[in-house]
Amino acid sequence: MSTDLPPRTANAPRRISTYFHVHLVSDSTGETLNAMAKAVVARFEGVIPIEHIYALVRSPKQLERVLEEIEAAPGIVLHTLVDPELRAMLEKGCRILGAPQLGALDPLVTALSGYLGASLSSRVGAQHALDSDYFERMGALDFAIHHDDGQGLAELERADVVLVGVSRTSKTPTCVYLAHRGIRAANVPLVPTQEPPELLSRLKNPLVVGLVVSPDRLVSIRRNRLQHLGVDPNTDYVDTDLVREETIRARRLFERLGWPVIDVSRRSVEETAAQVINLVNERRSGRLGASQ
Template sequence: MSPARSARLATYFHVHLVSDSTGETLNAMAKAVAARFEGVIPIEHIYALVRSDRQMERVLEEISAAPGVVLHTLVDRSLRTQLEDGCRRLDMPQIGALDPLEGALSRYLGAALSTRVGAQHALDHDYFNRIAALDFAMAHDDGQGTADQLEGADVVLCGVSRTSKTPTCIYLAHRGVRAANVPLVPGQEDGERLTTLRNPLVIGLTVSPERLVAIRKNRLEGLGAGGTSSYVDHDAVRDETVKARRAFERRGWPTIDVTRRSVEETAAAIINLLSERRSHRVGTSW
């Protein structure tokens, strides 16, 4: 096997994620860490809502059948001990994913850790705020809502078709941000109605013409609607994106180039802009 061929082969390994809550935190942490290793692909085994001895016994049986690394965020001391003892018998590494941060904060704050399972998922004000933000995003998607209704938004995203406006709004909603979006449609909507908004921060999303054409072609193929049209014509798309950029500049809206950004990265940039706005330091582009 040639060195080039060998370099392309991925390394697979089993990772067991054990949580007495939903497992969302643990799953996100595992993905973030694994992404830092090139050519390494984890085979995830997720065990959520593990809250009894019997459930833990089944988890250990699964772990024994697929040796690998065990990560956990267990709050209950007896369950944690059961998992640690079981991994020790299996000679398998186990890691309390939140231990370093919890220990550091406990020492700094001089406070004891809570033993309440799923404390981060309590039905508190923040939880209901996220649900309300999600409802808002869905009700004000793709240009829905009058100017008066859009005043209830924290941010309004504006951009040409296929600039990830909707998924970005949904992601922001999960962070408690009320987001709406308005598409720029050649010959119909140019964002002028957004210039009267006083409360929301209006942000323009831009993208390179080449990237936009590729995205739109994939979209049409997925819908079984091939063929040629101004929607995917390079010259028409370039003209569309140039007009959008000029409209954003003319109105003084901050802009974010989403050409090489994931939805998560775009949302992070938007949250930064919102924070800067609150500090009266809004920039012009990201």
Template sequence: MIASSRYATYFHVHLVSDSTGETLNAMARAVCARFENVLPIEHYYALVRSPRQLERALADIEDAPGVVMHTIVDDTLRTALEEGCRRLDMPCIAALDPLVSALSRYLGAALTRRVGAQHALDTDYFNRMDALNYAIGHDDGQGGAELDQADVVLVGVSRTSKTPTCIYLAHRGIRAANFPLVPGRPVPEALTRLSSALVVGLTISPDRLI
């Protein structure tokens, strides 16, 4: 029994945001840190502002059952996400709702429906947004023509967390792209022509992959 307590419990947590996702990311990490030997496998869905984007997120959520946390403002998208999670029998947590409701009652003030209202429009903010747009546009081998603009390029087989890592880096203003490594398929020629980007290979153990 003593030896078994050393093993960590892994679980999937899906973070769905209609903005950069920084607030949700910080909240999820703060909560998970309260539990010993519990390690979240984080999946990021930033800038989710259309039904099509939400459908893609729900498809990924279905593939990796776990906990869904969100900061979606739009009522239609919120309802679609909650109904999708209900259909998949997964908990769906509106992370900011308890705080917003309490402050609304205390202040007697109306809520803003503006997405990303907490972000100041400074240079760092625009850099992060640009990095996020770049990461989304260069996910899974897309956007090869602009690959030389990347700060970091991640390569690895499927399920080595290339996309979540790119989104994480983008939150810090780092332009990151990723390429999948597929058995029997040669490495893309665009990778061999890079001169300034840092190319990083991601690996995963067979046990973790299973």
């Protein structure tokens, strides 16, 4: 008699998700810790974290309240505390409560410290200092806002990147994400009833990137948008044939002008922005070709 288990069928019951508490303790904004936790949890199937975020924890009194919360909802504790006294207090408290804890940046900090032979900074929130990089990012964000959706065309030469594409190709959120990386990004929409601005073909300083998406995907995105706005979906905006023509014209324009192209059909905004950054770096190093 065979002991092999039968293959799982489409009707087999799905595994029940496992919920768990994760306590994120930071002496700064908590953004780094939150992003790291999400990235790690995404590697596991069937688990759903219940996040408890404690930002700007910089005193023993604040940490006492954190430990009370951990005791009330036992789970794993991740932290990025810099102050040695607060860190020791948290580690001791977690030992008493039997809660596993980890300094999320410890492995990387240890590796870099050993490689560089440099001492560590004890300055809290050092990555959020009001230095030139900070103000550069804020300036880039202001630029993205004032050069969104075809605004400020006369100032596009000041941009690092100009994203061009038909409606709903994630131009605006990608520009905002790039701004947070200090890149001045503008975007210009391609409108079916209008010729693209002639200025685009004459730009010298910015890298112009075409964003494309598959027609079927684009129709789906636009239908969802209209539904969200409570607008009648029976318009040319979501007509399959017209949308296909619209995307074909966009691709032909990008090819004619020799712009690099990114297909955002199955990309997140973060992935699209990362590809744009790669293109910017390639251009600066003189390695950028005319196609993607």
